[in-house]
Amino acid sequence: MRREAARAKGGFAGYDRACRGIDLESAATRVAAGEPHVWRLKVPDDRGEIMFADAVRGDVTFPVEAVDDLVLVRTDGTATYNFAVTVDDTTMAITHVIRGDDHLSNTPKQILIYEALGEVVPVFAHLSMILGADGKRLSKRHGATSVEAYRDMGYLPEAVTNYLALLGWSLDGETTVFSRDTLSESFSLDRVSRNPAIFDDEKLEWLNGVYIREMSAGELVDRMVPLLVSAGLLTSEDAAARREWLMKLGPLVSERLKRLDELVPMVAFLFSDTVEIEESARTKVLEKEGAGRALDACRDALASLAGFDTESIEAALREVPERVGVKPKVAFQAVRVAVSGSAVSPPLFELLELLGRERSLARIDAARPFAVE
RNA sequence: GGCCCGUUCGUCUAGCGGUUAGGACACCGCCCUCUCAAGGCGGAGAUCACGGGUUCGAAUCCCGUACGGGCUACCA
Numbered sequence: 001m002r003r004e005a006a007r008a009k010g011g012f013a014g015y016d017r018a019c020r021g022i023d024l025e026s027a028a029t030r031v032a033a034g035e036p037h038v039w040r041l042k043v044p045d046d047r048g049e050i051m052f053a054d055a056v057r058g059d060v061t062f063p064v065e066a067v068d069d070l071v072l073v074r075t076d077g078t079a080t081y082n083f084a085v086t087v088d089d090t091t092m093a094i095t096h097v098i099r100g101d102d103h104l105s106n107t108p109k110q111i112l113i114y115e116a117l118g119e120v121v122p123v124f125a126h127l128s129m130i131l132g133a134d135g136k137r138l139s140k141r142h143g144a145t146s147v148e149a150y151r152d153m154g155y156l157p158e159a160v161t162n163y164l165a166l167l168g169w170s171l172d173g174e175t176t177v178f179s180r181d182t183l184s185e186s187f188s189l190d191r192v193s194r195n196p197a198i199f200d201d202e203k204l205e206w207l208n209g210v211y212i213r214e215m216s217a218g219e220l221v222d223r224m225v226p227l228l229v230s231a232g233l234l235t236s237e238d239a240a241a242r243r244e245w246l247m248k249l250g251p252l253v254s255e256r257l258k259r260l261d262e263l264v265p266m267v268a269f270l271f272s273d274t275v276e277i278e279e280s281a282r283t284k285v286l287e288k289e290g291a292g293r294a295l296d297a298c299r300d301a302l303a304s305l306a307g308f309d310t311e312s313i314e315a316a317l318r319e320v321p322e323r324v325g326v327k328p329k330v331a332f333q334a335v336r337v338a339v340s341g342s343a344v345s346p347p348l349f350e351l352l353e354l355l356g357r358e359r360s361l362a363r364i365d366a367a368r369p370f371a372v373e
Numbered sequence: 374g375g376c377c378c379g380u381u382c383g384u385c386u387a388g389c390g391g392u393u394a395g396g397a398c399a400c401c402g403c404c405c406u407c408u409c410a411a412g413g414c415g416g417a418g419a420u421c422a423c424g425g426g427u428u429c430g431a432a433u434c435c436c437g438u439a440c441g442g443g444c445u446a447c448c449a
Contacts, residue, residue, distance in 0.1 A: 038447060040447095054378095057378070057379090060377070060378080061377090062376070062377065063376070065375095065376090066375080066376050066377080066444095066445085067376095068445085070446090070447095071446085071447045072447095073447085074447040075447060076447080078447085080446085080447065080448085080449090081448065081449045082449095084449090085449090100443090101378070101379090101442080101443060102442090102443055102444075103443090103444090103449095104377065104378065104443070104444075105376075105377060105378090105443065105444035105445070106444075106449095107377095108376095108377095126378080128378085128379075128442090129442075129443080131442090133384090135441080135442095136442095137442075137443090163385095166385065166386080166397085167385065167386095168385090168386095169386095170385085170386055170387065170396095172387080172396095173386065173387030173388075173395075173396065173397095174387075174395080174396050174397085175396085175397090176385090176386090176396080176397045176398085177397095193385090193386075194378080194379060194380095195378095195379055195380065196378095196379070196441085196442070197384085197385060197386090198384060198385075199384095199385095200384050200385065200398070200399085202384085202398060202399055203384075203385065203397075203398040203399080204398095205398090206397090206398055206399085207397095207398085209410095209411090213411075254411095255410060255411045255412090256409065256410045256411080257410090258410095285408095314407095317407090318407095321407095328406095328407060329406095329407060329408080330407095331407080332407035332408080333407065333408060335407085336407070336408060337408095340408095342408090342409095343408060343409085344408055344409045344410090345408065345409075346408095346409080346410090347407075347408085347409095348407055348408080349407085
């Protein structure tokens with residue numbers, strides 16, 4: 001009430017200093033008598049302005065009047081935030097307080113508490129907040145996602161760390177991809193930027209793709225297996241038994257993934273017995289002139305192969321288009337659609353090897369009726 | 374309202390008195406090619422928020438204005 005009235009008048013809305021003059025002795029007796037009370041910091045009137053050298057923002061100055069005789073301990077005996085952090089930080093001998101911009105205005109209060117306590121004031125560094133795509137601050141109800149959510153979406157911790165570091169800090173203005181080791185070796189507060197950054201999902205995705213491509217086949221398979229298992233495409237036992245097979249699959253998908261969670265839809269067809277051909281793939285690919293002839297010829301070529309490895313498959317299929325009189329694209333796209341159900345897939349020849357001869361032929365047969373001579 | 378902080382391509386940024394204002398994502402071409410990616414090459418995109426100063430010279434220094442943000446609790 002009092003506060004609102006004061007604010008309406010445009011004046012200072014803080015504590016009215018009602019109890020400032022009570023002397024220590026009578027305060028002590030009243031406390032002893034069980035009177036409800038709080039502890040407030042008696043801000044020295046002669047303190048002058050409060051200045052500190054922020055490690056990222058430079059010198060910051062606040063007028064003392066800006067800080068009220070703030071409550072340190074509540075009526076119920078618990079400590080308030082500003083009191084608790086300073087006590088906690090001095091107790092732990094904290095030397096650098098690096099935190100969000102939203103604490104900048106708390107800093108003068110805390111400095112006063114450090115001084116009252118007779119403790120050394122640590123170095124402060126205030127980082128800007130991260131904003132959402134609309135320029136509004138990220139918060140619980142506004143686009144903010146936990147790191148767990150990013151993990152579940154298939155983002156790698158290394159990529160997220162790298163991206164976050166890039167948001168408000170730069171190594172040299174040129175380098176965008178760097179390891180955690182490089183980051184911890186070269187990070188310095190004086191290269192932290194002062195302005196708030198907008199979180200850019202697209203750049204994070206790109207960076208995540210970079211890290212996925214950099215992974216070794218073994219690492220990649222280790223990351224893939226849990227996803228395949230939880231999608232019901234594979235059991236853990238299968239995964240172990242088919243390790244070699246998975247090691248071949250890894251490199252085929254890694255350069256096509258921006259996020260790990262894109263894996264399952266990309267490879268599901270490899271684990272099923274039959275495949276459903278997408279409507280658009282059927283009309284745009286199978287119903288092209290020559291698709292049927294090409295399918296027949298490819299089927300025969302594959303059926304008569306001695307081995308069923310990528311090299312021999314490619315060698316056998318490469319000569320089909322010319323022989324049947326269609327463009328390579330027409331023939332290979334037809335096989336791709338027959339085998340994967342889609343006009344978009346990982347590379348065809350290695351795909352056929354992974355699928356195996358039996359299923360490859362069966363799918364070509366199943367697709368054949370949809371194809372146009 | 375008061376007090377603080379911020380403002381360079383759409384986005385993240387380099388720059389710390391003299392640069393054709395550099396890089397990255399995204400975007401647009403071309404190349405590669407069995408699709409999609411990845412990769413390579415090239416392009417477009419910033420009157421450095423605005424207005425005053427200071428200076429031979431300002432994105433860089435100073436002062437205003439505008440806009441954005443934060444704090445203003447016996448919340449953290």
